[in-house]
Amino acid sequence: MSDNRAKKSKAPLKTLGRTLGFVIKNYPVHCVVVLICIIVSAMVTARGTMFTKELINDYIQPMLDGDLSSDVGFRELGHRILLIALMYAAGVFATFLLNRLMVYVTQGTLKIIRDTLFEHMEKLPISYFDRNERGDIMSIYTNDTDTLRQLISQSVPNMISNISTVITVLTSMIILSPLLTLTALVVVAVATAITRMLAGKSAKYFRKRQKNIGEVNAFIEETVEGQRVVKVFTHEDKIMEAFDEKNERLYDSTRLANGLANVVMPIMGNLGYLNYVVVAIVGGYLAVAGVGGFSIASLVPFLQFTRQFNMPISQFSQQLNSIIMALAGAERIFALLDAPIEEDEGYVTLVNARESEDGTLTECEERTGVWAWKHPHSADGTVTYTRLRGDIVFEHVDFGYVPEKTVLHDISLYARPGEKIAFVGATGAGKTTITNLINRFYDIQNGKIRYDGINIQKIRKSDLRRSLGVVLQDTHLFTGTVADNIRYGKLDATDEEVHAAAKLAGADYFISHLPNGYDTEITGDGANLSQGQRQLIAIARAAVADPPVLILDEATSSIDTRTEAIVQRGMDSLMEGRTVFVIAHRLSTVKNSSVIMVLSDGRIIERGSHDSLLEDRGVYYTLYTGNKK
Numbered sequence: 001m002s003d004n005r006a007k008k009s010k011a012p013l014k015t016l017g018r019t020l021g022f023v024i025k026n027y028p029v030h031c032v033v034v035l036i037c038i039i040v041s042a043m044v045t046a047r048g049t050m051f052t053k054e055l056i057n058d059y060i061q062p063m064l065d066g067d068l069s070s071d072v073g074f075r076e077l078g079h080r081i082l083l084i085a086l087m088y089a090a091g092v093f094a095t096f097l098l099n100r101l102m103v104y105v106t107q108g109t110l111k112i113i114r115d116t117l118f119e120h121m122e123k124l125p126i127s128y129f130d131r132n133e134r135g136d137i138m139s140i141y142t143n144d145t146d147t148l149r150q151l152i153s154q155s156v157p158n159m160i161s162n163i164s165t166v167i168t169v170l171t172s173m174i175i176l177s178p179l180l181t182l183t184a185l186v187v188v189a190v191a192t193a194i195t196r197m198l199a200g201k202s203a204k205y206f207r208k209r210q211k212n213i214g215e216v217n218a219f220i221e222e223t224v225e226g227q228r229v230v231k232v233f234t235h236e237d238k239i240m241e242a243f244d245e246k247n248e249r250l251y252d253s254t255r256l257a258n259g260l261a262n263v264v265m266p267i268m269g270n271l272g273y274l275n276y277v278v279v280a281i282v283g284g285y286l287a288v289a290g291v292g293g294f295s296i297a298s299l300v301p302f303l304q305f306t307r308q309f310n311m312p313i314s315q316f317s318q319q320l321n322s323i324i325m326a327l328a329g330a331e332r333i334f335a336l337l338d339a340p341i342e343e344d345e346g347y348v349t350l351v352n353a354r355e356s357e358d359g360t361l362t363e364c365e366e367r368t369g370v371w372a373w374k375h376p377h378s379a380d381g382t383v384t385y386t387r388l389r390g391d392i393v394f395e396h397v398d399f400g401y402v403p404e405k406t407v408l409h410d411i412s413l414y415a416r417p418g419e420k421i422a423f424v425g426a427t428g429a430g431k432t433t434i435t436n437l438i439n440r441f442y443d444i445q446n447g448k449i450r451y452d453g454i455n456i457q458k459i460r461k462s463d464l465r466r467s468l469g470v471v472l473q474d475t476h477l478f479t480g481t482v483a484d485n486i487r488y489g490k491l492d493a494t495d496e497e498v499h500a501a502a503k504l505a506g507a508d509y510f511i512s513h514l515p516n517g518y519d520t521e522i523t524g525d526g527a528n529l530s531q532g533q534r535q536l537i538a539i540a541r542a543a544v545a546d547p548p549v550l551i552l553d554e555a556t557s558s559i560d561t562r563t564e565a566i567v568q569r570g571m572d573s574l575m576e577g578r579t580v581f582v583i584a585h586r587l588s589t590v591k592n593s594s595v596i597m598v599l600s601d602g603r604i605i606e607r608g609s610h611d612s613l614l615e616d617r618g619v620y621y622t623l624y625t626g627n628k629k
């Protein structure tokens with residue numbers, strides 16, 4: 001977990017309201033029943049305790065005084081006890097129901113939250129994932145939902161239960177004796193003040209200990225990870241010394257913290273009895289003196305209330321703390337849910353079409369292999385159809401991932417169907433960025449990008465991306481078979497289509513030598529395949545989709561030169577009749593391109609065919625002759 005994950009919530013009340021609002025919205029009836037259960041069980045306890053007063057006043061005292069015959073007394077007493085027993089049974093049932101409901105409501109809410117989170121995450125723009133680390137996003141699903149579980153299932157119900165206990169107990173105490181209640185409250189206030197003071201002192205040492213534990217752990221983790229480096233540079237002794245120093249500090253702070261805790265804890269634990277003792281003495285005096293009709297019969301339940309009162313009070317600050325911590329988790333969940341989704345104002349869509357003799361296009365339902373852009377014009381209500389060809393034009397495009405830093409400057413280029421456009425240049429020159437703009441992972445600041453003559457801002461993103469095939473350097477494979485992974489490019493592809501695509505990509509040979517051929521399971525992002533084999537599968541995946549425009553970003557960089565020669569043939573047939581953007585380190589791969597663009601610091605500094613660029617003896621010439629070994 002990184003440091004920027006704040007431990008405390010910034011707007012606790014707002015977040016709490018939102019969290020509870022979420023729960024109540026989904027489970028309104030359950031929440032009402034839960035609240036009733038909590039109140040019932042608090043009232044049952046108070047009523048049960050009150051019963052001792054009636055017991056003494058109505059039966060025991062009269063029987064002792066001889067005012068009540070023991071026959072009648074015991075019978076009535078029996079009835080009352082039965083009634084109280086029933087009431088306690090209701091209390092037990094309320095607690096049972098409460099626990100069952102809480103499990104149901106909590107787990108249900110978590111499921112809804114996970115679903116909502118995932119659904120929302122899928123709609124977020126790529127830039128969200130630039131700004132947020134993978135680990136942080138993961139931890140929203142794991143750690144933060146878990147703290148939310150504790151919040152919903154424990155912290156909040158316990159808090160409500162404690163508050164209702166305090167209210168019922170305090171009311172009962174006031175009914176029994178306002179004067180004695182005041183005494184008890186004063187003692188509680190004094191005890192709380194003492195506790196705070198002592199706890200503050202030891203908390204200081206505990207915080208220091210916590211910090212030292214963190215340092216020792218971090219040091220161990222770093223050393224374990226860097227074991228190879230440590231050994232290679234023979235730093236074992238130095239590292240041992242550094243560890244010793246940190247370990248010593250941990251020892252010191254722990255000793256102090258625990259030493260103080262050994263003194264403080266028992267005092268704090270027994271402060272509750274102070275209240276009990278003071279109330280017993282003062283209450284005993286009041287009863288004997290008969291002040292305000294206070295009697296021993298009232299003192300017995302009052303003492304019990306005093307004890308019931310202590311517990312929620314001492315737990316209060318701890319519970320409040322855990323609620324505030326949990327709310328920080330809830331806040332991160334809401335932050336993801338509030339992240340603005342990827343806007344799509346596009347209205348030009350991609351449809352299946354049929355072309356008549358005279359070249360006019362008509363839209364149709366079935367797959368014809370001919371695609372057309374359907375372009376409605378709001379001005380006159382007409383619809384025009386443009387054949388999907390894969391003609392891409394950049395006109396004076398400027399772009400930066402962040403407003404402060406322009407990454408691409410004045411990029412203009414024309415890519416006609418069937419042409420192969422290559423980008424070469426140093427790492428960070430902006431090659432990948434250009435391709436990110438074609439599929440509209442990001443929007444440009446200046447200029448225009450046209451696709452078959454249509455401004456790509458007008459094209460619906462999903463349709464735009466459907467028309468593009470992208471193979472990246474870091475291929476991502478999903479859990480499933482090899483065939484499933486190729487089919488990812490076109491979900492309804494037949495086995496024949498999958499095999500043909502693999503052949504085209506040059507992946508067929510190695511796949512047929514896998515233990516189960518196309519049915520071989522891919523595990524852990526393709527850990528059982530080599531990097532090159534994964535790229536071949538990714539190329540086959542793009543091939544099966546049969547897109548008019550293909551983007552290959554260092555797609556063959558992990559394939560050895562010999563395999564590349566084989567793949568190259570497949571790639572050449574794959575590229576035929578398509579617009580292809582190729583980015584490659586190995587200049588041999590791009591030699592046969594229609595046009596090669598040399599990028600430097602986000603500018604196209606040279607452009608032309610391989611031969612003409614060599615003739616110019618510019619940057620490309622240096623790159624080519626320098627690279628060629």
Ligand SMILES: Nc1ncnc2c1ncn2[C@@H]1O[C@H](COP(=O)(O)OP(=O)(O)O)[C@@H](O)[C@H]1O
Pocket residue numbers: 130401402407425426427428429430431432433434
């Ligand atoms: N997601 C991003 N957010 C911010 N800056 C980025 C991002 N991706 C790339 N850049 C920056 O844009 C520039 C061009 O990067 P890129 O197009 O990936 O280079 P290339 O593919 O030519 O190696 C670099 O300076 C890089 O730091």
Ligand SMILES: [Mg+2]
Pocket residue numbers: 431432433553
């Ligand atoms: Mg790149």
